Amino acid sequence: MLQVCQPLFRHYGGHRTFHGPIATLKCFEDNSLVSDQLGQPGQGRILVVDGGGSLRCAMLGDILAQKAVDNGWAGILMFGCIRDAEEIGKMELGVLALATIPRKSVKKGRGDSGEPVTFAGVTFRPGEWLYADPDGAVVLPQKAR
Numbered sequence: 001m002l003q004v005c006q007p008l009f010r011h012y013g014g015h016r017t018f019h020g021p022i023a024t025l026k027c028f029e030d031n032s033l034v035s036d037q038l039g040q041p042g043q044g045r046i047l048v049v050d051g052g053g054s055l056r057c058a059m060l061g062d063i064l065a066q067k068a069v070d071n072g073w074a075g076i077l078m079f080g081c082i083r084d085a086e087e088i089g090k091m092e093l094g095v096l097a098l099a100t101i102p103r104k105s106v107k108k109g110r111g112d113s114g115e116p117v118t119f120a121g122v123t124f125r126p127g128e129w130l131y132a133d134p135d136g137a138v139v140l141p142q143k144a145r
Helices: 032-038 064-068
Strands: 018-026 046-050 075-082 092-101 117-119 120-126 129-133 136-140
Touching: 018 032, 018 075, 018 117, 032 046, 032 064, 046 117, 046 129, 064 075, 075 129
Parallel strands: 018 046, 046 075, 075 092
Antiparallel strands: 018 129, 117 120, 129 136
16 A cells, blocks of 8 residues: 655655655664664665654764765655765765754664654654655555555
C-alpha cells in the first residue's frame, strides 16, 4: 500500500528527485550512527533517519553528505535538522529535512539501526522503496514496485 509523507520536509540536496530502497536509523541528537551508516556502501539506498523531529541540532552536515555521495547513497530523509545547506545543495544527493540549524549534534554512539521507524504519518521499513520529488515523498512496499 502506498504511504504518503505529511508535507513537513524541505529539499536541500542537489537532487530534488530521487528514489531507492530504504535503510533506517533511529537516533536523537546524536549523529554517530548517521556517520557510520553513510560510511558503508549505499548501493543507491535512501537513509531514513528518525531524529525525533528535533530542531535543536543538526544530524547531517556537508562532511557526512559528501561521505554519502562518495559511498553511493541516493538520498537521505532526515526527521530532524541539517546544516551546511548551501554546500549540500551542490551535491549529487537527494536530501529532505525539517530545517537547518548551525549547532552540531553530540557523538555518543547512541541509537538503533535496521528497525522500522514511524514519523510524518508513514512507517518506514528497511527494504521498502522511497520515492521523492518536488511534490514530496511516498513509500511503497518491496512487492508493490
